[in-house]
Amino acid sequence: MLKLDKVTKTYRIGTFGSKELHAVSDVSFDIKDGEVVSLIGESGSGKTTIGKMVLHLTPISSGTILLDETDVSALKEDEEKEYYRTVQGVFQDPFSSYNPIFKADRIFEIIHDIFYPDVDEEAWKEKVHKALKDVGLNPEHVLDKFPHQLSGGQLQRFLIARALLLDIKFLVADEIISMLDASTRIDVLNLLAELKKKGLSILFITHDLSLANYISERAVILYRGCIAEMGTTEKIFNSPRHPYTQMLIASVPRLDQKWDKAVTIEENSDPIGYEDGCVYYGRCPLAYEKCRERPVPVEIDTDHFVACWKVTDPHT
Amino acid sequence: MSLKVENLTVYYQTLRGDVQALEDVSFEIADGEIMGLAGESGCGKTTLAHSLIYLSPPMKYVKGSVQLDGRNLPVERMQDMVSFRCNDISIIPQYAMNALNPIRKIGKMIEELVEAKKMDFEAIKPELLRRLDLVKLPREVLDMYPIELSGGMKQRMVMVISTILNPSLLIADEVTSALDVASQKAVAEMLVEFRDQDCTNSMIVVTHDISILYQIADSIMIMYAGQLAEKASTKTIINSPRHPYTKMLISSLPEIGVKYTDKRLEGIPGKPPLLLDPPIGCRFRERCPLAFDKCEEVPPFIEIEENHFVACWKETEDLA
Amino acid sequence: MKKEKKQNELIYFAFRNVKLIIGLAIILFFLVLAVIGPMLTDNDPFDFVNPLGAQPPSSEYWFGTTFFGQDVFSQFVHGLRATFIVGLFGGGLGTLIGILIGFVAGYRGGIVDEILNVLTNIVLVIPTLAVLLIIAAYLEVRSIFTELIFIGFTAWPWTARAIRAQTFSLRTREFVDLAKLSGMKPLRIIFTEIAPNMMSYLLLVFILQFGGAILIAATLDFIGLGPTNAISLGLMMQFSVIWGAMQLGTWWWFIPPGLAITAIVGALYIMNVGLDEVFNPKLREM
Incomplete structure (x- = not known):
């Protein structure tokens, strides 16, 4: 379509x-x-x-x-x-x-x-x-x-x-x-x-x-x-795999369970100097060197794509 | 008892007559209580919040009284309220992000505000800095202009300004609704933190988003078409509501994990009445599946269990 | 039904608005005078009808006569006509050009907008008077028509800018997107979706242009760049000053045109403020 x-x-x-x-x-x-x-x-x-x-x-x-x-x-x-x-x-x-x-x-x-x-x-x-x-x-x-x-x-x-x-x-x-x-x-x-x-x-x-x-x-x-x-x-x-998705899902106010106190994440700090890297670099708690390169979505499971080196890079 | 409102009635003046936006509202807030005030647009929740602090035309005071910490609040006289605003009762307005003067540095703005209240800025400064830490804003923001801050940062800045004089009651008017989920969570948690740190005694959190209230409020009050429907502890409202409107409202909220293919949720048919000429009796009557003859009288807002108030004849007929 | 109510509301506020009513009354008074005035007198404004020269107002010559024995009343009502014509058509032309350029620039945006913006800025900074001096030097016979054309073609830039800004903000509204999704062509979107939302604003713009055109015309006439083959209020003032009306104390020669110009332009501006209050609920006094 x-x-x-x-x-x-x-x-x-x-x-x-x-x-x-x-x-x-x-x-x-x-x-x-x-x-x-x-x-x-x-x-x-x-x-x-x-x-x-x-x-x-x-x-x-x-x-x-x-x-x-x-x-x-x-x-x-x-x-x-x-x-x-x-x-x-x-x-x-x-x-x-x-x-x-x-x-x-x-x-x-x-x-x-x-x-x-x-x-x-x-x-x-x-x-x-x-x-x-x-x-x-x-x-x-x-x-x-x-x-x-x-x-x-x-x-x-x-x-x-x-x-x-x-x-x-x-x-x-x-x-x-x-x-x-x-x-x-x-x-x-x-x-x-x-x-x-x-x-x-x-x-x-x-x-x-x-x-x-x-x-x-x-x-x-x-x-x-x-x-x-x-x-x-x-x-x-x-089973969200990208740290951003995980944070989003943890932040959604739900009626069946209270927020987990721990996951509040600082909002936008610009990834200065790494504009070509992962767009989530500045906020990501897991960011490492590799993330200065932009990750592309990779299929990790049938119809499940993630753009995160932590998940898709075989060397980590 | 922190706040006590009795029979407060406030109308909006229009060319075509008075809009009966707030009718006979009576409730109390305990010390240290965070009360969520929820309802759909036009239910009178914002009118109620504004009436407590800034009752200005076209709003018109009709009757009722408001007491804060045992003292009478002259809500009907704008001028007399000046000495109470910020000192005893304060508000974080809905569009707080736009409430900052764009051509003033933030520190300067706070200084002017504090001095307008005839207080010494230097004496307050250490506390101000502590509060900036509390909302996780760098201290440098005092030397910045509002435009240099992001939406969430501005929102937190306004929170600090609104509470700098330690009001007894803080009203947060839809402060989370324009924010993204992540900042929404941060701001909501900071509201609780403010209460815990005694920056304010009690709080009214006005929002249309009940799931936020479930996260942070001690009690929830539901309004419908200018009248109170139900007030109880958060747990009770979410898990065992008694007013039919509350029940239908809660069950219409989609949650994560619910899919229409598994469980089809239903809305509430019909729409709220026009408050220019509201129906007599219970204003939810037209949309209520349980309505009966008695509902042509206004149901009283009655305590059916400890701290659980309901305005519905189905629940209170035997008690009244 | 609701629309009627809304219109009723506007009419209600319009009739309650003292500024609007006063302004409108003054304009109507002069308009009526301009329309029927020339029928009340047989004297041609340029004919030397009174052999006695300058005479104060009398039953025969209502506004007196000039140094040359011309009928001031006749000059005044004919001049009033000219003033309204210049205001209406000169101001109207300025409004029209401004609206067209503003709409196209605001709606199309991008390169079209940039080009029109440059054009607007150029016309905006052209020293109108200097250009007119040059043009006047080349034109032997100037008519009211050339005058209003000139005014129309130089007065539009601020209108274009204002309309462009308004169009910009309306263009981002979702109903404009929806109109595009309905396969509507840009011109149709501008005139059926955007323009109707700016009607009140367009009216205000026109009134301001109207007043502005009258003032510019009076200025041009007064410094001798007015029509050479017609009479106008500004020309009357110019003649009276040239022939020493001030020094000779023939006040009836220059007071009527001066007063009329002041009153008309003043009334237009008061009307504008009044209309603004009618259309903008925030300015209404409750």
């Missing part, structure tokens, strides 16, 4: 773009048909950038993203429309996803106008009603309203319904429930799970490990634009 191959995003910063900032470096992973893959990372890890590159909202600096046969990096402006027929995104902030001065259902009208100009008014209305019912909304209650009259959960379902109006095969869900209340977020999550059952592939971007674990089969852990660890969720969550 989706295949990322050595995808890199570089921003030029400083005076006259003298410095380069690697938002995403050499990220490769793939998503199979009907699979939910979680992309997990802290703020600044590049997870949103990857989502935007897949959606062709941000240009790719190098590497390729293939969606089935389509090369996303080579997409021309007039091919975008066809691409968006099959690939759609839903974003974090439901309120900022709507133009505040228009009614919320305007997002459906735009789809009608651009993708289905031949469908008549009546048939379209029926299609919208069906899509809304599919996402668990009552059309009577939610149509003809302004965004601020709807709840965050309703707005996010609206956006999913919008995606369903198209024949999408792939959905990028970028932190779509992080701004929702606890009592409604799980419903939106369940909705994604149902869509997956119908064959939709989903890239689920999140910073919340328990949500990722709940919904996805596979997970990719991202740190500062590099993949730290990836594989099936069971392997990642039950």
